[in-house]
Amino acid sequence: MLQSSARPDATRRWFSRVWFLVGVIALLCVGAAAWIYQSYDRAAEQMLANARARGEPVTPIELETYYAVPPVSEDATSLWLAALAKLRLSPKPDWTVYRELPYFADGSIPPLPPGEWPQLALAEQFLAEQKEVLAALRAAADFGGRARFPDGNYLDAHDRGSALGFCARCLELEALVRLYRGDVSGTAASLNAQLAIAHALEDEPSSMAFHKMAVVYGDTNVRTYLTTEDFSDADLSRLENDLLAIDFRKSLRGALYGERLFGLSMSEYVATAPLDNPELFAQRLRRPFDRVAYLAMTEDWLAVADTPWTRILAEGDAVAARWNDMTGLLHPTTKQLSYINLFYVGTVRRETSRRLSILAIELERYRKRHGAPPALLDELAPEVLSEVIDDPASGGQFRYLVSETDYVVYSTSTRFPLLYGAALDSETGANPALLFRRSLVSDKAPTEPATDDR
Secondary structure (H helix, E strand, C coil): CHHHHHHHHHHHHHHHHHHHHHHHHHHHHHHHHHHHHHHHHHHHHHHHHHHHHCCCCCCHHHHHHHCCCCCCCCCCHHHHHHHHHHHHHCCCCCHHHHCCCCCCCCCCCCCCCCCCCCCHHHHHHHHHHCHHHHHHHHHHHHCCCCCCCCCCCHHHHHHHHHHHHHHHHHHHHHHHHHHHCCCHHHHHHHHHHHHHHHHHHCCCCCHHHHHHHHHHHHCCCHHHHHCCCCCCHHHHHHHHHHHHHCCHHHHHHHHHHHHHHHHHHHHHHHHCCCCCCHHHHHHHHHHHHHHHHHHHHHHHHHHHHCCCHHHHHHHHHHHHHHHHCCCCCCCHHHHHHHCCHHHHHHHHHHHHHHHHHHHHHHHHHHHHHHCCCCCCHHHCCHHHHHHHCECCCCCCECEEEECCCEEEEECCCCCCCCCCCCCCCCCCCCCHHHEEEEECCCCCCCCCCCCCCC
16 A cells, blocks of 8 residues: 555656656756847847937937938929929820830830921820929929929828839930920920939939839940930030939939838737737747848848949849848748849949940040041040040940941840840840940931920
């Protein structure tokens, strides 16, 4: 009897010891998890403090301060808002009538004059319907174009960006119509107004505004018109100054600041999400790790933004490869940031295009002053040449060839795909989107006199 009663006591003591050890282990695990969570939180706060010390905005208030109002003498915000108000009040275009116009719907881009354009009268009819909007856009452009748009939600910014994109296409169409009517100076004014829309968006710290700004710039066909038209030196000078003022690097940094704050706000939302939502609860458990990863990735991309233009593509590819290897471990918000390399690729292409356009203008100004293009690019204005001679896409310098019949300046990069089914240039093997060729033999036919009032 004594032995049988001793066994239950020994069993109870054994189970007590086991449960005691389990409790100790559980407490140690909870303590270790809390310590790890706190360590990640401290690391995140330190990263934010370091960013603030570098002068970067990390809170909504700091981002508002960063997105500053331009000086009064340059602030065209009210003029842009007035133009957008006119657009909202204007009747919507009948796209069943205008769908064949270039830059809209299904329309194809016609050849430059003296080619034929069957839709010229239709294009003029469309622009007549947008006359008040176009006049308001040119007023904002004449003021310099810079803006500080009101704060609002994502949909407000999206609608504004879409509206400005429509305005840019109207100006693009207007430039083409003016060219067909022989109004070369008017064409330059339309191109200036289109570049002003890019200036209006360049300070807004959001990836959407940056993307729209880059698209608007990319649709400004400065080099296309320079291939056939003799612009005045005053028009060329203004176009060149507008192009020199575009700072893709600054706009890219601002977009990353906005994206970082957006990611942090999503992190705060996850932190306060209801515990009965299984998906959000899982994200809540991962939040400290994802927050640090998100901030670390943003720092990497900001470092790429500070890299010399000729190395940005290589540095961006390295960052993208490093973080893409971790996408199985990271929250989808952090994964999305890894796609920013596509922004960098597009930005380098547009920066290359911007520099080519400036070189094309400088070559034209030189040709008009001296009666012939320079034998070497080194003969161009040194203060301009030093800014644009390096080719961001290839990592080297732009190539320049001149003959008795034409001259050509181009990028040797093969990184970017051909657009709209275009073929490589037969003479240089270059992408035609990153090439400027100017014939020195005129075959232009007379055009009708300008009738459009600017």
